[in-house]
Amino acid sequence: MDLVRIGDNLYYIPAPTNIGVIVLGEGAFIVDSGLDDEAGRKILRALERNGLKLIGIINTHSHADHCGGNSYLKRRTGARIYAPRGEICFIENTLLEPFFLFSASPPMEMRNRFLMAEPSEVDGRAEELADIKVVSLKGHSIDQIGIIFDDVIFCADSVFSRKIIEKHGIPYHSDVDEERRTLNSLKESKYRLYVPSHAEPTPDIGELVEDNMEAIEVVEENLLEVLKESKRTDDIVSGVLNRMKIEVKDVGQYMLLRSALMSYLSSLRNRGVIRPELRDEALMWILEG
Structure with a gap:
């Protein structure tokens, strides 16, 4: 160093x-x-x-x-x-x-x-x-x-390199709606230099913002496709991981990915796209309309 x-x-x-x-x-x-x-x-x-x-x-x-x-x-x-x-x-x-x-x-x-x-x-x-x-x-x-x-x-x-995004498949966000707001704010900002924690410093944050916005959209699109068939929370998680070909190697990685996907479910619920429902003592997620 x-x-x-x-x-x-x-x-x-x-x-x-x-x-x-x-x-x-x-x-x-x-x-x-x-x-x-x-x-x-x-x-x-x-x-x-x-x-x-x-x-x-x-x-x-x-x-x-x-x-x-x-x-x-x-x-x-x-x-x-x-x-x-x-x-x-x-x-x-x-x-x-x-x-x-x-x-x-x-x-x-x-x-x-x-x-x-x-x-x-x-x-x-x-x-x-x-x-x-x-x-x-x-x-x-x-x-x-x-x-x-x-x-x-x-x-x-707030942003990850394309290499990191490709490595993990689902970048971790505890609140994906706040992350969208942060990315939009960075896109409009005009700093002399941006130094992310896991990407090279750059005078132009635009490409990194677009890569991260795209990553969020890809996860959400896959989640919505899985929701057409799967309803139970853990079936939804495994469905998205399989659909995105993400190999899970340990419990910690699984819980990180599951937590990230729960943020997407929360976002979709708060936007009126899905609703939670309890059936047979299991939490289900139902597409509206």
Whole structure:
């Protein structure tokens, strides 16, 4: 890992989860901290090689690959951690993430570093930071934010590269309607540079937005086709996965995909396209009209 300059007092570290670096006075803030202690060590070495002292960590949201380095970095440097209001409880109690996906205490298969970062205490809300602007990018998670500095936006998981979309088939969004609003907002925005967490920085976000909009439409189209035949929730999930030829390798992946599809069912219900119905003690989804 090393720093790439993208502005005055502004850098990013190319990594599996791209890391922003904002230099303020004698110290540096980073945007997100990677998956685990090893990511934290690499980030700290990159900062030290460039003579920078870590004073703050801003988490765009609470998923493990964005806050997993928090605990290590805070122990080593005393850096303060900031996060958006709706994500703080997940960062401080990381069992909530697999709990959220499973809707109950999660089985051991879901208690891993990809779904559960090491917990870390948050010191303040990102929205209250001076000199650093925060913008809401809800959709992928409950209260995801983007970080703006020197006309550059670190836009977290609001967009994914085409490669990531093709790899996963169904990009994860906890609220697909909020994600649509976020994508439309990004499409209309005019920042000098966009730095997504899982795509190359770009001065033009348009193509990424279109790729992600298209991915949402493809999932919804497949879901509506399955709904013509399948009605029970888990039959709908398996129908979409089979139709989209998505191979599920473990329980955690299945629950992520199931949770993402539940967001689509909720969206369709709220738009009056389908309705929920209980039959024989099973939750069914019925196309209207």
